[in-house]
Amino acid sequence: MRAKLSGLGPLALLIASSAQAQDLDGLDTRLELHGFVTQGLVLSIDNAYLNNPSLEPSFELTEVGFNSAVELGDSVNAGLQLFTRRFGDFGDASVQVDWAYLEYRRLDELIARAGRIKIPYGLYNTVRDVDSARVSVLLPQSVYPETQRQLSNSLDGFLVRGYLDVSEATALNYALYVGVFDVVNDFDTIQLDVDLVAGGNVEFEAPIPGLRVGGSYQFVRSNFEFNADVADTPVRFDVEEPAHNFGGYAEYRRDGLVIAAEYHRSWAERDVPSSDTTGFEVPEDANALREEKYYGAISYQLTPWLGLGAYYSIFYSDYRDRDGSERNLGFLAHERDLTFSARFDITNYLYVKLEGHAIDGAAGVVLQQFGRQAGVVAPGTFVDLEENWSLFFLRSGVSF
């Protein structure tokens, strides 16, 4: 399903006008319509992130979503969200089905869902697009890289989940899922196909009010065709990558304060040919994926109209070689991002955000250019990147 962004205006007005009232009668069937629009300005200094290759301020930071959810009697729910984005180089402003599901809920402990489903991974993967519900513009990019969104956002398949009261004050949330990614290849150099995604998430609501801790595991089997010009020589590889993503997290929310931390790793033993048809030799260690990513974050709602936040996010492209010395990568092997954010709520529906990032290292920029398959590329491919750089955002949004 694709349409141009400009065609959304009349649709937005139609949905907005019909979503105002909610009738309390006839609750056997309840229908709700909601939507959001965000527009931002991004300025990337010294390294071009998102709006590659330009270092000029860019307004290509637009997201629009409309959704409808319906409760059909006591046990059947359904929903659909249409979503479009232009996020620098990512997203082409076409309208896509972000999520769509049919859910059967006979027991709170066992809920089955089928369709295009947001993947419960880590603290915030299911809500990564919900800009209106957090202080920061970007989630920590080590764990939630915007450049990898379509490899983590939602799957086409099945999910079972449940909520179990362990005691009066504690509960367990759990989910298992299996499916495939519908990948639209954003990269010029890589054609990616993901034919299996399976995983689970377990979350414990602790006796301390506002505290939740959890863990996630995910298996992703992908095949990619890699094409690039390396040292003016065209090279091509066909690579299989069975990857394992896993990690743990904790979040504490109380009285406007949110403290969160996550630690994750991605690991794979790739099946990479030792050379391509032109005789190009694969860089050493290209047959392994060993990413490490973690962050600590804090935000506080000072007043109903002002929220402040900060996080420190760290990404290593190989946890066995964090300083990049073995691969001769130097600062391309890591990215450490110190971020400060401010959010101003103008009304209950309208907000404005300001955000600044001070970044050391360029592993995320490498990830942007080549995806998770950057390890296949020779170090000399990455030129004109700076070790210390910065990123600024101004973003406004409306949701209803």
Next chain:
Amino acid sequence: MLLGLIFTALLAAEGAKSRVTEFVVVAHPEVSQDSIDKDALGRLFLKKTTKWPDGTRARPVDQPRAAAVRELFCRRVFGKSAQAVASFWRQSIFSGGGIPPPTAKNDSAVIDFVAKTAGAVGYVSNAVKSFPGVKLIVIKDR
């Protein structure tokens, strides 16, 4: 600790701004429970659980977002502001997690809805003196 029939909640910051300092939880007369734990009540209103302990479907109904009694209820039951709870629902709505309980216009609309709807539960301000067709639920606070 059993607080009593009326759940009193005084908030240092918010109390001075609002005349509403108490709320009362009301339920449909056929709801078998006469009391409920604060956390269990919170789970019903966040729709994490959807059934009463006897297995019947629970149907929570909320107050308008700007209502003082809603702020009071959120602070006391969830330990969060109404704004923070609204943020929770925004996350749920836009991630396909589900939609919030329906909202009644005022106290009398809450009582009307609860009286007519099997399994319904709501809350009203202490300004309400008459509760036709509903039962009052005692909140147990840990």
